[in-house]
Amino acid sequence: MKSKATQSNLKAKEKKPGRSVPELAALVLFLFALIIYFSFASEYFLGVENWINILSAVSVAGILAVPGTMLLIAAQVDLSIGSAAAFTGIIAGLFINSSGVGLGIFYAILMGVVIGLVNGIVITKIQVNSLITTLGTLAILRGLSYIVGGGQTVMVPNLSYLGLARPFLNLPLSVIIFGFICILGILIMRYTTFGRSLYVIGANPSAARLVGIRTPKVILICFVLSGVATALAGVILTSQLTAASPMAANGLELSVITAIVLGGASLNGGRGTISGTILGLLIIGVLNNGLVLLNIDTFWQQVARGTLLIIAVSFDQLRERWGVKRS
Numbered sequence: 599m600k601s602k603a604t605q606s607n608l609k610a611k612e613k614k615p616g617r618s619v620p621e622l623a624a625l626v627l628f629l630f631a632l633i634i635y636f637s638f639a640s641e642y643f644l645g646v647e648n649w650i651n652i653l654s655a656v657s658v659a660g661i662l663a664v665p666g667t668m669l670l671i672a673a674q675v676d677l678s679i680g681s682a683a684a685f686t687g688i689i690a691g692l693f694i695n696s697s698g699v700g701l702g703i704f705y706a707i708l709m710g711v712v713i714g715l716v717n718g719i720v721i722t723k724i725q726v727n728s729l730i731t732t733l734g735t736l737a738i739l740r741g742l743s744y745i746v747g748g749g750q751t752v753m754v755p756n757l758s759y760l761g762l763a764r765p766f767l768n769l770p771l772s773v774i775i776f777g778f779i780c781i782l783g784i785l786i787m788r789y790t791t792f793g794r795s796l797y798v799i800g801a802n803p804s805a806a807r808l809v810g811i812r813t814p815k816v817i818l819i820c821f822v823l824s825g826v827a828t829a830l831a832g833v834i835l836t837s838q839l840t841a842a843s844p845m846a847a848n849g850l851e852l853s854v855i856t857a858i859v860l861g862g863a864s865l866n867g868g869r870g871t872i873s874g875t876i877l878g879l880l881i882i883g884v885l886n887n888g889l890v891l892l893n894i895d896t897f898w899q900q901v902a903r904g905t906l907l908i909i910a911v912s913f914d915q916l917r918e919r920w921g922v923k924r925s
Contacts, residue, residue, distance in 0.1 A: 666858055672800045686833070
């Protein structure tokens with residue numbers, strides 16, 4: 599009887615992502631409101647090239663946000679992604695200059711896997727909280743970026759074509775990679791046991807164990823995916839700038855977490871969708887782009903992003919309280 603009750607609870611949790619439809623509708627309305635406002639405020643906003651710029655600007659954060667959404671659904675968080683992107687970018691730049699583009703990208707991705715494994719093992723085996731673990735690796739990797747790069751920006755002219763190439767529909771390669779990862783993430787979350795297990799782990803870890811979900815393994819895989827994503831982001835940033843800087847991606851984790859929470863994911867785990875995260879990214883991208891077109895000071899843009907994060911978290915907490923009252 600206990601097993602049947604647990605399986606019933608598991609199925610109920612798996613259906614939970616479907617409840618996000620009204621929330622996604624609200625996000626779509628908010629996004630359209632921003633688009634309408636900025637289209638009247640700036641004559642350049644609706645231009646095709648400007649929208650390509652918006653997509654290009656959110657693509658790096660988006661690549662990181664897909665595995666980041668998976669982690670948050672499982673009640674985990676990776677705050678080291680910005681520093682990891684900078685560090686893997688430095689690794690890529692150094693090896694590209696000495697050994698060629700292929701080896702440079704290979705070693706960057708390999709380093710991303712190692713970073714993900716270290717984070718995942720510390721969290722699942724030693725059982726250190728993911729927030730504390732990744733705060734620690736955030737500081738470590740940022741420091742290593744300066745050490746390995748000698749405190750200097752590493753010029754990488756041989757990688758510029760990755761940042762400039764527009765192989766399909768005039769879209770930058772980074773946007774195409776982002777789109778592919780989003781589609782892959784949606785398919786994983788909707789149609790695989792791995793994706794569904796993340797909701798159960800985040801909503802009810804005890805139930806996950808009772809139905810045989812290998813929680814440590816699933817969480818470890820998520821952190822490895824996050825590590826690979828940071829390597830891709832680091833390589834793309836390096837190609838866009840034709841240089842690898844130890845200061846690259848500074849504060850990027852703020853934009854990623856804002857997009858994920860704004861998209862409907864819960865800080866307590868058990869809820870969230872890749873589609874919602876994409877909408878959150880577009881809202882942030884449109885807001886940032888619109889503020890630039892209106893010549894708003896960069897510091898006020900930072901204020902706007904911070905405010906958006908607080909609003910997103912506040913709505914998350916209100917949703918949790920509303921859900922408790924209804925249950």
